Structures are given as structure tokens and as C-alpha cells.
Amino acid sequence: MAGYAGQFLRVNLSTGQIDKEKLDLELAVKFIGGRGLASYFLMQEIEPDVDPLSPANKIIFATGPLTGSTAPTGGRYMVVTKSPLSGTVASSNSGGFWGAELKRAGYDFIIVEGKSDKPCYLHVNDGSVEIRDAANCWGKLVSETTELLLQEASDPKARVLTIGPAGEKQALLANVMNDVYRAAGRSGVGAVMGSKNLKAIVVRGRGKLKPARDDESKTVLKSVLKKISENEVTSKGLPTYGTSVLVNVINESGIYPTNNFQESYFPTADKTSGETLAEKYLVKNTACFGCPIACGRYSKVGDVEGEGPEYETIWAYGATCGVDDLEAIIKANKWCNEYGLDTISAGATIACAMELHQKGLIDPDEADGPALEFGSGEAIVEWTKKMGACEGFGAKLALGSARLAEQYGEPELSMSVKKLELPAYDPRGVQGHGLQYATSNRGGCHVRGYMIAPEIVGLPEKLDPLSLEGKAVWVKAFQDLTAVIDSLGICLFTSFALSADDYKDLFNAIVGQDLTTEELWKTGDRIWNLERLFNLKAGVGPDQDRLPRRLVSEPIPSGPAKGNVHRLPELLPEYYKERGWNEQGLPTEEKLAELAIA
């Protein structure tokens, strides 16, 4: 069974039982792997309305069929579970090296069930799998934990996935970190690990992975590598400046949310841009497993150093908190990585708290730290540490902006969809991207269908960002293709250079199938509908396909995109129709039968 390892681990932390189960190839191909297949397992094995932080929830660490292969960027894995932040299905995606190592150890997935009665970690060394005591590293930061576990493994080539103190304390913004700096960031997946007393998973794999069709695979790889090396974004823009090269283009387009989306243009954005990062703080580029792009940044400010910050992080701690101090942003990013917090949600929640403070709704005595003033570099750094440790008012922030804003009687001041904080693009100036935010199966997310590519940077072609025409079609296509790419186990950034045909060719050559491009698109549609079904059963229905009130009713007050609101009510019916759903936004029986997930 090429591409797939052919088996997965099932670990029950309540009983200590560890099983190795065979993967059904037909089922795997039907959902590709990774996000798609793991979502299927989750749907089959838990009640969608389960309490996400109870032992009845499961958490799946899933690779795709291209993870660990020779396909470029084949280092991705996903953490799939029910999100404690949004109540939706969560599929949080990360790079680095851990995913490829798991595949080489001989497993496509690890399904973790139940709850350990004391802190533990999982040690996977090829065929040997053990649940070990984590007393030594419980309470430790991510870098300390990684170092300790590598010492215990006595193998410097082992790879460590871990939560930080935030995950242990079940902060709803907690992420899962791997290889010290890479994050399965969104949806609070780290809190689910914490709820199970599972601190980490150490993996060492020595297996060799071979494609099903050697000659065909070489031809396809040569072709896709050529496209990546000839594409100006993947060969020049991303390697030279990293993701934060976007700061200026998004700001100049007038869609760079500032001060918790009260404005959409940040006059001093360039002080925090990729250009400035490269000029002042960049030490070196970094790359994940098998990646020819190397968009990662390693930066240093005084004695604070590490990977990042990425574009979204720079925005979440920068413009939307009104902060143009890049050194403070680098430090806040570092503390997020050490405590194991999602940088987007953490920064955006501080921004929400700053607006609540601005409106006089938070008692200064209650907020036991630096004043929550827009523009304060000290506030973003210190509050991040308090959130990570769940100390004092930081514990409230660590539950996310939706719960925070609701507590102070202003739920619409949380700039979130389905309780997941929105990332770094104001949808009032990018109509397709806003539709994608509102309909994303995991909530306010940019990487479920990155409409910024056509609407702002002109890839694969330039669309008018303010026009509604054809946007529902584009959003559906981007969402479906993204579901495919995630499930394959490679990086979304390849899509700047590659097409659906390329992904089909990679899959067929490595797995040994004869899927058509049309079938690949249909698989993306199937995964999307499966996730939608999970959410419906979990109680997150079409009424949650919405945007914060500010974005649909308050025009952007100034800057290049002044005067625009998001026109979601006009777009949503067209989107439902394009999806083959009924007018209420529910998948029809015919649609589900067509996708064979009825």
C-alpha cells in the first residue's frame, strides 16, 4: 500500500490499551487521508455533541498519503478533533518534520481516546509504542519539554510534538507545537490534549517510503518542482521575505484590520513588514520537511530568538492591537510558541480586550497587568505570558474573544466567526474572502479557501475584490481544492504554483491510483460536506454562517477601502445553491447520495 503506511495506532489513555489497526485502502482513497479521512473517523467514532474536553472526545494526529513522500512540502500533518473553542470539527494543520517521522515509523494516524489519570506522553519508536510518565515535563514550556523528551529518548533524531502550559490548563486558545516552532495552531486543539493529560508524542521512524509508480513519480516530481522553481511567488517572494511580505500589500489595499477592525488601514504598518523584518531581525530562512520554498523566518531580538513571526502573527499582535513595535511582536510570538497558544486568536483576543477597555467596560482593577491600551507593546507581551499561564485576568483572555466579549455584554466586539478569531484581512474590502470566512467549517479562518489569492494578489487570475459576481463559485472551488491539498499532506503554498491536475498526478503516482481530476474535485466536495454534517450534528448550524455585525453594517471609516461593508446576505443564497444545499443551508439528500456520504 504505497503512499499510506497501511496501519494506524489506537491509544486508549483510560485503559492503557494500544492497538495497531489496518487501514482500509478503499476508504482511505475515498477521503484521501489527513483532514478528510480523520474527519470521517471522528464522525464515526464520537457523538458530535460530545463535550470536547471530556474523555469521550477523541483526538487524531493524521498524515496524508503524500506526507513523508518525495512530493515537495510533504511534511504536513493534521490534528483532528472536536474543537473546544468553536464546537465545530477542528482540523489544525502543521509542517515541520513530525508528520513525516510518524509516517516513517509506520503509521498513518494516531487516534487517542479516553483520559490518562496522570500526565503522560506517548513514545513511538517504529513498532514499539509506549505510554510514559510525563511528570518531568508537565508545567514546562515547549522548548524545555522538547529538550527533556529528546534526552529521555536518547535519540537526537526523534521528533517531538507537545503542548505548552496553556494546553495543560485547557486554555481554549491552546495549540499543539511540534519541532519546537511549528504549530497546529487553530481551534484550541492543545486544550483537548491537555484534557486527556497527554503532554506530548515523541516519534522516531526509520522506514523507507516508496512511491507506487517509480518512473511516473519521477516524471511528475520533475514537472511540479519545475513549476515551483519557475513561479515567482514560490521561488522569490516567499523565500526572500516570508509570509509577512503581505503586510504592505494588504495595508495598501485598505483591508488591514486595525484596532480590532475599527479601522482597516494602519499608517505605520511598514515598521512591522516583511521588508523590515528582513532588514533588521532576520537571522536565516527555515524550511519544513521536503520544502523547496523555505518561507520560514528565524529572527532575533536581543536574547529572544526563534522561528517567526509569520504574517498573521504580525497582524494579530500588530495592527489589530494598534502596535507597530516589531520587537514586541517578535517577543509576543516567542511566548505564544513557548506557552503553546494560537498567535492569531491570542493577539485578536487581546485586541478585543483593548476595545472593551477603550469603551470603559473592563474594570482596570480586574485587569491585573499592563493597561490594555491600543498601541502598547508592553501589553501584548505581558498579557501573552499571563494568558499562557492562565493567571488572573489572563485566564479569561485564554478562553478567546467570543466568551470575553459576551461576558462584558458586547458579543459583537469579538471579531470571530463560530467563536474562532478572524485573521488578517478585513472582509469588507474582499467580498469573496468574507464569504469564505462566514462559511468555513472551522470558523473564522483564512486557510479553508484563500480568496486573497485571486482577489488581491491575482493568482491564478485577478478578480475585483468588491464585486460579487462569480464569488460563490470561486469560494466553493477554493474550499474544495484546499480540502484536497490538506488531506494529501502537503503545503497550501504549493497552490500558488500548482493546479488540481498536478495534485491528481502526484496522488496517482505515489499512491498508485487512477483518479481523474474531476474525481479529485468531488473528493474535496465530499470532505467539505462531511465536515458540514459534523457541525450540524454538533449544533453549529447555518445561523452561524455569519460575520460580526460591524463587518456587515459599519462601513470602513477611512483609508483606501473606505465606505465598504460586507454584502453577505446577497452572497450566501448563491453559495448554498452552488454547494447543492437547500435554501436553509442544509445539504440535500441528493447531494449526500451523489457524494456517497448519505
Add this chain to the structure above:
Amino acid sequence: MVVEVRLFASFREGRFKEKELELPEGSSLGDLLARLEIAQKDAKITIVNGSAVSAEHKLADKDVIAIFPPIAGG
């Protein structure tokens, strides 16, 4: 007419970050790119007063023009 020109990423190398330039009346974005010695095919994202425009776009006094090479991220 006087316009404000902002250059980004690799276009800053050997040029400038931000500058006011005087242009002949009726100048197009393409004329500006030629003056800056930036090939039209390399200027993948060109924004005038917040809206993406093409090389044929006629510039006006006090326009703010942002010029980017091919970039993306997210």
C-alpha cells in the same frame, strides 16, 4: 502633477521606499513604471488609491501608487 509612489519588497533595492514624483499631465501607470525602470511584467500588483489597476490606468494629481513584485503568503 505630483504623485506619491510607494515601492515594496525587491523593488526597493536600488530605488526608494516612498517618494513624491512630478509626472507630465496624462501620464499612465505604464509611463511611471518605465521611468522607474520596472518591467510591466514584473509589477504584478499595482494599486492606485487602494484599487488595483493596470498599466493603462491614467494617473491624477495626488494619487498614491503602490507597486509590488509577485508576492503572496497567508
